[in-house]
Amino acid sequence: MLVVAEVRRSPADERWCENVTVEFRNDGGTAVRSGTVVFGTHIIGVLGTDWATIDSTRKLPSPIAAGAARTTAYRVCVDSWRVPLGMRVETRDVRAEHP
Template sequence: MRAATDQRWCEDVTLVFRNSGGAAVRSGTVRFGTHVIGALGVDWGTVESEVELPAPVEGGARKGRTWTVCVEEWRVPLGMHIETRDVDVRWK
């Protein structure tokens, strides 16, 4: 789930992780692909960022977390906004 913030170059991104296995996930990373969108809906580019997975996630458990994802202010001129559309999770 995404939610706008008061800065056009940031948004709050909420993810829920579900471990359907029997063993705990002890570490990992979450990579965001944040798209810069123009006033007419044109995708001007993607900026990647990475954070640590909120571990541990025990077997059979769910864990949610919200991150404020931002790109550099200069990348988002007035009239444009961002959308974090891509998420890649890697765990150990």
């Protein structure tokens, strides 16, 4: 059972990107050998309105041994045209999927 234990966000140098650090914890009895991380990045307007959520995926940092934890940093971006001046992104949803 793979758990997303902690997510830390920090701004990137472009408004349509964010640096996201994720801690994965394998609470299961066998190693996780493959899978993906799904990021739900929200497009936030000037007044705080959530305009859209864009999903993107990356590979899991595998293998993750049973009982172990691993922390990995990702740069998560959406298309620049989706984030006009004055708007920003927030990667609020992170989940791990594995077979």
